[in-house]
Amino acid sequence: MEHGSFGDESVATFSLNEEDHTLANAVRFTLNQDPRVRFCGYSIPHPSDARVNVKVQTTGDPAKEVLKDACQDLMQMCEHIRNTFDKTVGELKASEAVKKKNSHSQEKAMDIDSQESDSESEESESN
Amino acid sequence: MAGQEEERGDTKKKFSIFDLPDVPMGQLPDHLQLHRTRVLCNNDAPIHTESVQYSGAYATVGVDNSLRFDHFRNNFRVEVVRLTEEDMEFDMVGIDAAIANAFRRILIAELPTMAIEKVLIANNTSVVQDEVLAHRLGLIPIGVDPRHFEYLSENDQPNERNTIVFKLHVSCKRGSPRITVKSDELKWLPNGSELVKESTPSDSASKPETYTSFSCSQETIPEFAKNPIAPKYPDIIIAKLGPGQEIELEAHAVKGKGKTHAKWSPVATAWYRMFPEVVLLEEVEDDLAEELKSKCPVDVFDIEDLGKG
Numbered sequence: 001m002e003h004g005s006f007g008d009e010s011v012a013t014f015s016l017n018e019e020d021h022t023l024a025n026a027v028r029f030t031l032n033q034d035p036r037v038r039f040c041g042y043s044i045p046h047p048s049d050a051r052v053n054v055k056v057q058t059t060g061d062p063a064k065e066v067l068k069d070a071c072q073d074l075m076q077m078c079e080h081i082r083n084t085f086d087k088t089v090g091e092l093k094a095s096e097a098v099k100k101k102n103s104h105s106q107e108k109a110m111d112i113d114s115q116e117s118d119s120e121s122e123e124s125e126s127n
Numbered sequence: 128m129a130g131q132e133e134e135r136g137d138t139k140k141k142f143s144i145f146d147l148p149d150v151p152m153g154q155l156p157d158h159l160q161l162h163r164t165r166v167l168c169n170n171d172a173p174i175h176t177e178s179v180q181y182s183g184a185y186a187t188v189g190v191d192n193s194l195r196f197d198h199f200r201n202n203f204r205v206e207v208v209r210l211t212e213e214d215m216e217f218d219m220v221g222i223d224a225a226i227a228n229a230f231r232r233i234l235i236a237e238l239p240t241m242a243i244e245k246v247l248i249a250n251n252t253s254v255v256q257d258e259v260l261a262h263r264l265g266l267i268p269i270g271v272d273p274r275h276f277e278y279l280s281e282n283d284q285p286n287e288r289n290t291i292v293f294k295l296h297v298s299c300k301r302g303s304p305r306i307t308v309k310s311d312e313l314k315w316l317p318n319g320s321e322l323v324k325e326s327t328p329s330d331s332a333s334k335p336e337t338y339t340s341f342s343c344s345q346e347t348i349p350e351f352a353k354n355p356i357a358p359k360y361p362d363i364i365i366a367k368l369g370p371g372q373e374i375e376l377e378a379h380a381v382k383g384k385g386k387t388h389a390k391w392s393p394v395a396t397a398w399y400r401m402f403p404e405v406v407l408l409e410e411v412e413d414d415l416a417e418e419l420k421s422k423c424p425v426d427v428f429d430i431e432d433l434g435k436g
Contacts, residue, residue, distance in 0.1 A: 020386075022232040029225035032180035033194035073194060077226065080200055081219070088205040088217075 012063035013055045020044065024052040030070040030077070036061050155190050166401055178223055218402065227399045234397040236385040239273045241291060242266075243390075245379040247322055247338060252373050255366045263365055264295075264378050265390045267310050270359035275350050279381045285319075285339040287348070291356055291380040292316040292339060295365070298373035306368050311361035313378065317345040322377055339379070 016023065024042040031040040031054075039057040056063040155163065162175045179185075182193035202221040209216040219227060246261040253260070271291065279289040293313040299306045319341035345351050366374060385392030405427060411419055412433070420428045 020232075022229050022237065025225050026229040029180055029223055030194060033182050033192070035182045035191075035193045037182065073196065076196065077199065080203065081205075081222070081226070081230075084203060085205050085217075088207060089210070092207050092210060 009062040009064070010058045010060055011056070012067075013053050014067060016052050016054060018050045019052050020050065021052075024054055026074055027054060027067070027070055030073045031056060031067065034066060034070060034073075036066050155185060155188065159185070159188075165404070178225070180223075180225070220402075224399075224401070231397050231399050234394050235392055238393050239278075239382050239384050240391050240393045241269045241271050241273050241276060241380045241382055242388075243269070243293070243378040244381045244383065247320075247377040247379070248375075249322065249377070250373055250375040252371070253366050253368050254372075260366060260374070260376075264313075265388070267313070267363055267365075268359040269356065269380055271356045272350070273382050275348070276382045278383075285379060285381075287319065287341040287343055287345050289381060290319070290339055291345070292320050293378040293380065294321065294376075295378065296375045297368065298375075299368035299370055301371045303370055305370070308365045308368060308374065309361060310358040310363035310365060312365070313358055315356045316377075317351070317355075320377055320379070338377070 021044070024044075028040055028042050031037050036058050037056065038059050040055060042052050042054045044052050054067070056067055058066050154160075161167075163179055166176050167174050179192065182191070184192045186192075199221065204220050206218040206220065207215070208218060243261075243264045246257075246264055248257050248260070251257055251260060255263070269291065276291075277289045279285060283289060292315070294316050295308070295313050297306070297308050297312050319339035320337040322338055323335040324337060345356070368374065383391035416428075416430050420426075420430055
């Protein structure tokens with residue numbers, strides 16, 4: 001991560017390597033919802049380079065800290081989504097297994113893979 | 128003078144526009160709420176497609192649009208619509224498109240899987256060219272959990288922790304009918320490559336050097352001892368062989384991500400859409416209702432009995 005601000009800490013452009021819309025748009029979303037942010041946006045300077053520039057302008061707080069908090073918010077959000085998702089899918093599989101057992105009690109209860117619940121991945125943060 | 132000022136301040140406060148009964152404090156007027164929560168599909172184009180993200184967007188009407196994490200925590204929920212081994216559809220309620228889209232992008236491009244990356248062809252007399260064959264092999268999904276493996280870096284030696292080796296050796300005898308080579312012909316080699324490097328000095332007493340350097344058999348790794356590694360589906364057609372044709376090769380699978388090549392993408396596709404809501408502008412009854420119901424191919428509409436009396 002590069003830091004593109006000199007003097008004024010409340011304005012900064014961060015250049016994130018090996019990232020794209022996936023992280024940048026999500027971070028922009030959480031940044032925008034932070035009341036300390038006056039302006040934020042991101043751009044991909046060249047489509048062939050794996051790099052995004054995220055500009056943050058705050059009402060006074062250091063932009064670096066605000067970006068960190070936004071990433072933290074995003075992580076917490078994703079964690080909550082992951083937990084909720086795992087819980088819902090787990091409950092569904094459990095209830096289906098029970099149903100199957102009840103309807104075909106003589107048949108062997110199907111062994112349901114628990115792999116699928118891992119299809120949601122966590123955001124990777126590069127600080 | 129000072130008293131006058133104060134008085135004026137008071138009167139201003141008294142007649143603040145926010146105190147008028149039709150300006151509800153703390154909640155948005157209906158039309159803004161509609162903009163914020165719905166994409167409208169109009170005749171010409173959809174409108175309000177972008178969500179309002181800025182925290183101070185509604186500051187003038189006294190509504191805080193910033194992220195309230197506890198609010199999100201309490202309102203977010205997941206509802207599974209369909210779940211099978213290969214297919215899943217679920218609703219995420221209380222989430223912004225920015226986050227949902229991030230998940231979609233992650234599913235397609237950033238989740239690692241194992242796929243065949245290197246193919247060492249010893250003999251290929253089939254009509255399928257070497258490079259086409261290698262490409263086809265790369266696209267075959269391999270039924271293994273990639274979390275048991277590491278990435279193979281540029282300077283790494285392929286070993287039991289970053290490479291899976293398959294062997295494919297099929298031939299069609301002269302005079303026999305054509306045969307179809309399917310993915311179940313790919314045989315897992317838990318001990319690594321069997322092809323000997325030509326540069327190996329012949330005088331050395333040590334075992335000949337191959338294209339991988341496994342220190343132990345992958346079969347000794349507990350995860351694979353019970354379920355041997357194989358292509359996920361046994362019936363994927365790789366090539367067809369005519370009489371007298373033969374394919375002999377070794378395929379090395381490594382860990383990778385969909386952003387490098389689609390063969391590492393774990394999904395056929397992943398997509399999201401906004402949750403649809405159909406609003407009828409007027410009550411539709413009798414024959415008209417029957418007609419409306421029959422016109423929709425996916426059975427969106429149903430007819431309800433009107434309460435009599």
